[in-house]
Amino acid sequence: MNSQNTKVYLGIVEEIRQLITNSGLLPGDKIPSERTLSEQLQVGRSSVREALRALELLGLIETRRGEGTFLRDFKNHDLIRLLGMFILQEPEVKKDIFQTKVMLERDMLILICKQPDRHQLSKILREMASRNDLGPGEFFERLLETSGNRLMFRMWQIIRDYSKEAEVNRYFGAEELKGLIEAAMSGNSNMAISIHHLHYHQSESGG
Amino acid sequence: MNSQNTKVYLGIVEEIRQLITNSGLLPGDKIPSERTLSEQLQVGRSSVREALRALELLGLIETRRGEGTFLRDFKNHDLIRLLGMFILQEPEVKKDIFQTKVMLERDMLILICKQPDRHQLSKILREMASRNDLGPGEFFERLLETSGNRLMFRMWQIIRDYSKEAEVNRYFGAEELKGLIEAAMSGNSNMAISIHHLHYHQSESGG
DNA sequence: TAAGCTTGCGTGGTCTGACCACCAAACATC
DNA sequence: GATGTTTGGTGGTCAGACCACGCAAGCTTA
Numbered sequence: 001m002n003s004q005n006t007k008v009y010l011g012i013v014e015e016i017r018q019l020i021t022n023s024g025l026l027p028g029d030k031i032p033s034e035r036t037l038s039e040q041l042q043v044g045r046s047s048v049r050e051a052l053r054a055l056e057l058l059g060l061i062e063t064r065r066g067e068g069t070f071l072r073d074f075k076n077h078d079l080i081r082l083l084g085m086f087i088l089q090e091p092e093v094k095k096d097i098f099q100t101k102v103m104l105e106r107d108m109l110i111l112i113c114k115q116p117d118r119h120q121l122s123k124i125l126r127e128m129a130s131r132n133d134l135g136p137g138e139f140f141e142r143l144l145e146t147s148g149n150r151l152m153f154r155m156w157q158i159i160r161d162y163s164k165e166a167e168v169n170r171y172f173g174a175e176e177l178k179g180l181i182e183a184a185m186s187g188n189s190n191m192a193i194s195i196h197h198l199h200y201h202q203s204e205s206g207g
Numbered sequence: 208m209n210s211q212n213t214k215v216y217l218g219i220v221e222e223i224r225q226l227i228t229n230s231g232l233l234p235g236d237k238i239p240s241e242r243t244l245s246e247q248l249q250v251g252r253s254s255v256r257e258a259l260r261a262l263e264l265l266g267l268i269e270t271r272r273g274e275g276t277f278l279r280d281f282k283n284h285d286l287i288r289l290l291g292m293f294i295l296q297e298p299e300v301k302k303d304i305f306q307t308k309v310m311l312e313r314d315m316l317i318l319i320c321k322q323p324d325r326h327q328l329s330k331i332l333r334e335m336a337s338r339n340d341l342g343p344g345e346f347f348e349r350l351l352e353t354s355g356n357r358l359m360f361r362m363w364q365i366i367r368d369y370s371k372e373a374e375v376n377r378y379f380g381a382e383e384l385k386g387l388i389e390a391a392m393s394g395n396s397n398m399a400i401s402i403h404h405l406h407y408h409q410s411e412s413g414g
Numbered sequence: 415t416a417a418g419c420t421t422g423c424g425t426g427g428t429c430t431g432a433c434c435a436c437c438a439a440a441c442a443t444c
Numbered sequence: 445g446a447t448g449t450t451t452g453g454t455g456g457t458c459a460g461a462c463c464a465c466g467c468a469a470g471c472t473t474a
Contacts, residue, residue, distance in 0.1 A: 007427075007428095008427075013264065033454060033455080034454080035453090035454080035455095038429095043428080044429040044430070045430085046427095046430085049257060050256060050260040050428095053216055053261050054260050054261040055264075057217075057261035057262075058265065063455065063456095064437085064454085064455080065437080065455045066455065067437060067438080067453095067454065068454060096356045096357055099318075099356055100359045103314040103317075149306055150303055151366075152306070152307045155307070155362065159358075214457095215456075215457070216456090240424075240425060240426080242424090250457080250458085251458040252458085252459080252460095253458065254456085254458080256426090256427085257456095257457095270425095270426065270427095271426080272425070272427065272464070272465050272466080273424080273426065274425065274426080274465085274467085275424085275426075276425090276426080
């Protein structure tokens, strides 16, 4: 009845998406209440909720009881954990994920080496020496972030989160990182690639 | 009230996950009806629906009115497409899209060259010679598909779709394609990379 | 018997109204 | 001014109702 095949809740998802785009809503902003949406869109509240729950599970919105529903900074994708639980069972997929992650890293390292911007790197280097309170992989992530390609970086983050679920990550050690940054600062992509390659291809010797 | 903070619908998502795992359900199999789940789990049907709608939007299940809810084949990484819809909107990333696309292509070409499986390639080659009814880029896509990494391939497809809108695509010509396939068949990744690189880096000379 | 039709049941799809739990701001009290 | 209380808005959940659809059993008809 309600316009062909479109399930109502899917329509609402789309409406909300447009609302976000058109109203220029930013992460943290509040979106209309369930009851308001229900009225404005002339649909039942349950349908609105189905749409919101779906978006919530995707990590695109966040709901706080007693307060409202808010747009989320979807740089922090939580859905990954959930999807991982469902998807990662398949060994074949696991292989793809790992392989893709490694290649993305390699690509970004190449980009970094080609970039003239050095002072971000030296900053990381300094912090590496001074601070010990950051988790493993933290510095590597920040290194990759300097690639300047946010899309690729996001993709990497997502995939890394997947692979967190799937297997034990072998983090880059301090020496490796120093080597990578050094290579980057001198624009030596071959050296960077080589270090990166070694990290993944040496058998279970070095942690 | 209902056991700490866990929203009911999230609990149901988890229940369904376990149900799938424990019962060994396969793609295509039917999962219990909404009303049945509602009864078994002692929750309202609306809550069950919220969980199911969320899973549906994630592409993990499929519902058919009048029939039931079915487990879906989620090897197809549909989430990426959805995430893309939301993430790729930012104009800031537009400039990253092209770069990422090129690097993904390069990565997949490398993978292809390292693969021992040759007969898919020769099949493409034969078809290239015989058929003229396929659109530009069609053969290149099929070439990339043989990389064996479905995740990466999907990512590329999506990014390509976006860059279609953003700019004019320069498709690989027949000669280039033949060169790429040749390189792949002989496992010569350097040659493949070189052809690929030239395609994108020669100035506006060749159409 | 074979083909076509009807009917009933189970399913998802949607809406409504009713509660509850929670939060924040307005208000009343000290 | 500081404190406690009320109140209205919000999400969270449930139960019940009805619709639309698909399917198969059973009936009708040829």
